[in-house]
Amino acid sequence: MGNVNITINDKKVSVPAGSTILEAALKAEIRIPTLCNLKGIDARANCRLCIVEVEKSRTFQPACATKVSEGMVVRTDTPAIRKSRKMTLELLLSRHAVDCHHCMRIGSSKCDDLDPKFCEMCFFCDCVRDGFCELQALAREYKVDYLPFVIEANTEPLDTSTGSVSRNPNKCIKCCRCVDVCNDVQAVHNLCVVHRGSEIKILPEMGKSMAESPCVQCGRCADVCPTGAIFMLEHKDEMLYNTHKYGVTTVAQISANVLAQLAALFKLSTPQADIKTVTAGLRKIGVDYVVSDDFALAKAQAKAEKELEKRLASGTVILTNSYAAEKFVKRNFPQLTGNLLVYNSAQQEFGQYVKTTFADENKLDAKNIRTISITADNENSAEAAETDSVDFSVNARELYRVFMRTGANLARIRPTELDSFGTAEVKCDGLFSPVKWEMYSKINIKTFTVAGNPVQAVVATNLGQARELLTELAGSKSPYSIIRIIA
Ligand code: SF4
Ligand code: SF4
Ligand code: SF4
Structure with missing residues (x-):
């Protein structure tokens, strides 16, 4: 497939055929706001914030779900688009438990004596996302300071049953990022969309509480949620x-x-x-x-290394220090529990x-x-x-x-020395070196030296990849000596 040439905001850009306008804009370093898109996952066009004007098109088009075509001319930030995006935000917020936005202190202090961050100290706007919320940031960017629509009552109960990954359905904008990450990336298949239209809800499997559901508490849904609808309980x-x-x-x-x-x-x-x-x-x-x-880290790895040397002789080792990965293996592949080597985080x-x-x-x-x-x-x-x-x-x-x-403002504080517990030695640290959870990466195969012998290890950087590798291991003998799982 060749490239397609288009113009976005008078800037020419060439992208592979089949790309979306959103991908082309990203390449041209033009920002289009979105609250639902997740790179690498099929677009749902749920939030309608990424709408753009496409020349010769009678209506605005969602940039995340519209493919580029040769000679296309796109505008992303006209007054009409801004007006439409603002109305979308007003509608979203009228169905949202806004407990940050109405606070008069948010970014509004005119008094020179006050620290510009004074509003961060207010206890009345303490949504877990306040200050770090994609919805809030867009509401500010589009100057939503008044809600012209009838504000709906927020009557849904909170679910804090796990003590960690929690849900506040009153803040959910139904973007479905959490559903996509739980299903398509983590392959846990816990979160689902139920009902349609204005009745739409995001629920754990069979409407259970999070604690009773198959959730393994990886927290990735909280990472991608653009609001405070899924969050980690704070302490x-x-x-x-x-x-x-x-x-x-x-x-x-x-x-x-x-x-x-x-x-x-x-x-x-x-x-x-x-x-x-x-x-x-x-x-x-x-x-x-x-x-x-x-x-x-080094102490936990040194202990794991010793255990690994003993265990390698008896078959493939599933190596992890992830609490969620351990739960995932025990729940989904109970027959492989004997292969698990869980070392301390x-x-x-x-x-x-x-x-x-x-x-x-x-x-x-x-x-x-x-x-x-x-x-x-x-x-x-x-x-x-x-x-x-x-x-x-x-x-x-x-x-x-x-x-x-x-009042411990890091901008004004003088650094001090840390305390130390000492050092610990790890020999095959290439195997244990920190690997981050990845939404899009490929399964990574490498050879490491353990107790002087080369061993082939495969690293799964999300639970979807882990499911693939463990299904193979459960069905037959795995070609790998070690399956390391990051959750
Ligand atoms: S989710 Fe965002 S917009 Fe909603 S109350 Fe929390 S900080 Fe405000
Ligand atoms: S914490 Fe992980 S397993 Fe649980 S619902 Fe969220 S993404 Fe799914
Ligand atoms: S819980 Fe968060 S990520 Fe999931 S649909 Fe609602 S707003 Fe989107």
């Missing part, structure tokens, strides 16, 4: 309470994966929001000890170490220690909620809110 207030509690020692571990998010939230460059600055912030709010996750290793070795060395009573894991990964939050790995698992947004409420 920032309990954490803050414990940092101030008399007789309690708090020990925090920072994962490097949280730093870029914190930098973005504080509008700093990454070097400014480095681990030492975050450590200073944690000390300011009263945390007694702060370590990086390097030690716990950095958070779990940290929690165990602090309550045993660290407590003994520092003559502390483990009952009076609270462990805090600061991580960007949603499944860590699920692990903390369902197991006793750590007392609190806190994400970047929660920490940001805590810092803002307590």
